[in-house]
Amino acid sequence: MHELAVTQSILDISLRHAQKAGAEKITGINLVIGEFASIVDDSVQFYWELYAQGTIAQNAQLHFERIAGEMTCTNCKLSFHPKDTDFACPDCKSEFVQITKGDEFRVESIDVE
Amino acid sequence: MTIRVPIVENILNANDHLAVENRSRLESAGVYSINIMASPGAGKTSLIEQTLLRLKDKLRVAVVDGDIATSIDADRAAKAGAQAAIQINTGGDCHLDAVMLRGALEQLDLTQFDLLIVENVGNLVCPASFKLGTHKSILIASIPEGDDKPYKYPGMYRGVDALVINKIDLLPYVPFKMDYFERGVEVLNPGVVTFPLSAKTGEGMDAWTNWLVEQVKSKR
Numbered sequence: 300m301h302e303l304a305v306t307q308s309i310l311d312i313s314l315r316h317a318q319k320a321g322a323e324k325i326t327g328i329n330l331v332i333g334e335f336a337s338i339v340d341d342s343v344q345f346y347w348e349l350y351a352q353g354t355i356a357q358n359a360q361l362h363f364e365r366i367a368g369e370m371t372c373t374n375c376k377l378s379f380h381p382k383d384t385d386f387a388c389p390d391c392k393s394e395f396v397q398i399t400k401g402d403e404f405r406v407e408s409i410d411v412e
Numbered sequence: 413m414t415i416r417v418p419i420v421e422n423i424l425n426a427n428d429h430l431a432v433e434n435r436s437r438l439e440s441a442g443v444y445s446i447n448i449m450a451s452p453g454a455g456k457t458s459l460i461e462q463t464l465l466r467l468k469d470k471l472r473v474a475v476v477d478g479d480i481a482t483s484i485d486a487d488r489a490a491k492a493g494a495q496a497a498i499q500i501n502t503g504g505d506c507h508l509d510a511v512m513l514r515g516a517l518e519q520l521d522l523t524q525f526d527l528l529i530v531e532n533v534g535n536l537v538c539p540a541s542f543k544l545g546t547h548k549s550i551l552i553a554s555i556p557e558g559d560d561k562p563y564k565y566p567g568m569y570r571g572v573d574a575l576v577i578n579k580i581d582l583l584p585y586v587p588f589k590m591d592y593f594e595r596g597v598e599v600l601n602p603g604v605v606t607f608p609l610s611a612k613t614g615e616g617m618d619a620w621t622n623w624l625v626e627q628v629k630s631k632r
Contacts, residue, residue: 301538308423320417327414330423335567337537383563386599394599398570408418 368401434545452534562596
């Protein structure tokens with residue numbers, strides 16, 4: 300949600316780092332987005348095409364690396380992908396589980412010239 | 413020639429940084445703060461009103477209210493005894509963020525207060541992603557909303573420090589399975605402190621206000 304603000308944020312972060320690196324052009328932006336971070340890739344792509352116009356990022360390709368959600372049972376240490384409405388450990392049925400993957404929401408790197 | 417520049421920066425970094433600044437500002441002034449979130453109609457304002465009435469002679473409280481429109485909630489807080497009540501009209505934004513809270517903090521002489529209550533915009537989704545810098549975040553779930561909400565809104569349920577279950581006086585009238593609800597909560601937020609209560613009848617309110625007073629005192 301908030302793809303507009305998210306897109307602006309991605310652009311700000313990318314331009315700032317590109318400037319620091321003395322880059323002339325940003326050709327690619329590599330994003331890492333976990334399953335539990337609710338972002339619609341197409342919406343970000345849409346806003347990107349509007350917002351990046353006139354900047355050194357205007358022809359940059361957005362790459363979305365999606366990380367599958369994972370929970371780990373603190374009781375029996377099993378890691379699993381949670382089913383929709385049942386977050387309990389599929390093995391020992393413990394409810395003491397932690398999210399170990401899927402929360403990622405970051406700009407990993409940019410490709411520049 | 414293409415070079416890869418590593419960044420590894422969180423996309424909501426800017427807001428998080430401001431949230432840290434807000435927190436410093438509150439700490440320097442000795443003010444304890446909470447961010448109350450819930451669906452529209454769950455009872456945020458009612459809980460705040462009842463809390464204010466009960467804390468009248470114990471704590472000096474400022475309230476910051478976020479809404480898309482009107483000052484209805486800030487007015488209610490002022491009537492119920494808040495020493496200051498500021499309304500933020502977001503003009504369409506579905507959540508408060510750290511920038512908006514900073515604006516409100518600038519309007520307050522924080523040295524005059526012990527507790528700041530922020531009432532977020534009614535919304536079970538977006539506020540969960542935007543830190544404000546308050547010491548604790550509180551979710552109000554209400555009985556008529558149904559027992560499946562933890563499963564459907566995991567982001568919100570996971571991120572809060574305390575859970576108020578409001579409108580327990582309606583349990584005899586709606587199909588709410590408390591064990592199903594509690595199971596969902598426990599998995600997402602093991603050990604989260606919960607306060608089943610009714611802002612309307614007063615049942616359970618003492619546990620909530622006592623806890624709040626304890627939290628404020630422990631920060632001094």
